[in-house]
Amino acid sequence: MSQSPILQVEPLSSPWKAQDPFLFSAYHRDEYPKGNEKMGINADQLKGRYIGQDFTIKDGFRMYHGSMIPGFPYHPHRGFETITIVKEGVIDHSDSLKGAGRYTAGDVQWMTAGKGVQHSEMFPLLNADKDNPLEIFQIWLNLPKKSKFVEPHYKMLWKETIPVVQSKDENGKLTEIDIIAGTFNETKAPDPTPNSWAADPKNEVVVYTIRMEAGASWAIPNATEEVNRNLYFYKGESITIDDRTIDVHSRIALNPNVKTTITNGSKEAFFLFLQGKPIEEPVAQYGPFVMNTEQEIRDAMSDYQKTHFGGWPWPMKEQVWDKTQGRFARYADGTEEQK
Numbered sequence: 001m002s003q004s005p006i007l008q009v010e011p012l013s014s015p016w017k018a019q020d021p022f023l024f025s026a027y028h029r030d031e032y033p034k035g036n037e038k039m040g041i042n043a044d045q046l047k048g049r050y051i052g053q054d055f056t057i058k059d060g061f062r063m064y065h066g067s068m069i070p071g072f073p074y075h076p077h078r079g080f081e082t083i084t085i086v087k088e089g090v091i092d093h094s095d096s097l098k099g100a101g102r103y104t105a106g107d108v109q110w111m112t113a114g115k116g117v118q119h120s121e122m123f124p125l126l127n128a129d130k131d132n133p134l135e136i137f138q139i140w141l142n143l144p145k146k147s148k149f150v151e152p153h154y155k156m157l158w159k160e161t162i163p164v165v166q167s168k169d170e171n172g173k174l175t176e177i178d179i180i181a182g183t184f185n186e187t188k189a190p191d192p193t194p195n196s197w198a199a200d201p202k203n204e205v206v207v208y209t210i211r212m213e214a215g216a217s218w219a220i221p222n223a224t225e226e227v228n229r230n231l232y233f234y235k236g237e238s239i240t241i242d243d244r245t246i247d248v249h250s251r252i253a254l255n256p257n258v259k260t261t262i263t264n265g266s267k268e269a270f271f272l273f274l275q276g277k278p279i280e281e282p283v284a285q286y287g288p289f290v291m292n293t294e295q296e297i298r299d300a301m302s303d304y305q306k307t308h309f310g311g312w313p314w315p316m317k318e319q320v321w322d323k324t325q326g327r328f329a330r331y332a333d334g335t336e337e338q339k
Contacts, residue, residue: 004242005260008253012232017251019228020278021197021205023080023140023290027234027272031060032070032089032132035125039320040068061134066318070134071122073317076309077113078300079148080290081141081196083207084109085180089134090126094319095119096310097332099154102321106159108180112143112193116300116309117152124320137272139207141197144279145292150195152309156329157190158339173216173264182206182275185221197279205276212236212264212271220273223256229275230254231262236269 010017015026036042045059046068054063063070074094084091085108093101093109096118103109111119125132143150163179165187179189181198182205189207192198198205204227212218223229231252233239238247240263246252248269254260256275282292289300303309327339 003255003258005255005258006241006244006252007255009246010251012234012249012251016232018140018274019230019253020280021142021203021228021276022274023142023283023285025137025139025232025272025274028134028136028138030057030062030070030123030134032123032125032134033061034130035128035132037128038068039124039126039323041070041125066122069122069124069318069320071318072120073122074118074120074312074319075288076116076118076304077288078116078291078304078309080113080143081193082109082111082113083139083141083180084111084121085137085139085209087135087137087209089132089136090124091136092122092124092320093119093154094314095152095154096308096312097152098313099330099332100321101156101329102325102327103156103158103329104327106162107327108157108162109154110157110193110196111154112150112152112195114143114148114150114152114195116303116307118309118312120314120317120319122318122320124323126323137209139274140290141205142279142283142290143195144197145281147195147197148291152332153193153195154331155193156337158327158337160339161190163187163189167218169217171215174213175216175218176211178209180207180209184208197276203277206273208271208273210271210273212262212269214266214268215264217261217263220254220260220262222259223275224277225257226277227256227275228253228278229256229273232272232274234270234272236264237267238265239263239269240265
């Protein structure tokens, strides 16, 4: 009897559950209105919200930890990495190492927190004459013990550098794969940050976002049996895998060395796909700190209280850039990219 490619199916949680080497994935979809002159939300639209902790959708959006501009004002991280994928909207980045940036739809930021960094991720509402929808993923990828105290580092994967593969089935139906990490057949993603678990090809780390036309079929390439792989079906109606119909808003854990063919239903479908060999080390997590032991968590909290991981070099807690500023990245070594 042949093995099923499906190991488990469960409803998407918030954040989305993940498997080693990933910690979780947060998905944000917000229908922000027109921005005011400060690229924020008008005061009358903030009434009835728990400002500072606004995680309940009201009128189509959340403020998160922002007070006037939605987003996540400066906060610390240690011991893991964030991969932030923008599908729609704008993110303004700033950090305690004097790094800065603005990135938009199609761009990805890969940040290794390492021994400790503070950063801010704000969502400025640049459009004053139309709405400002936002759709992003933030994936937390763990670091092994040997890399938890590396120097913090961030890298931009600009949309112009991210390969997009178009695959048509025998009926001419299209599947489009954005290759953010790893490879797809012979097509390789841009390199991640140098100390990432994903930097070693032997770890088989893969991050794709996938769009399938209605009725399209597509086969995920096999991997070695050691890897964990998860398919997050977050938009669409239904798909079929191995004669099993799976509804939207599902996490599907897959057998990596059994052929997996997805057949989409009657609506366009969208997925996030994560794969990698597990690190297989103990995980101790407290909020933004991910270490191997509880003592290391206590040490992280103590270090942050003492050093603030370099402090905050910017004038605003909710740091954003000028409305006319285009896409850019400024790094800790002073180098800068303009797009």
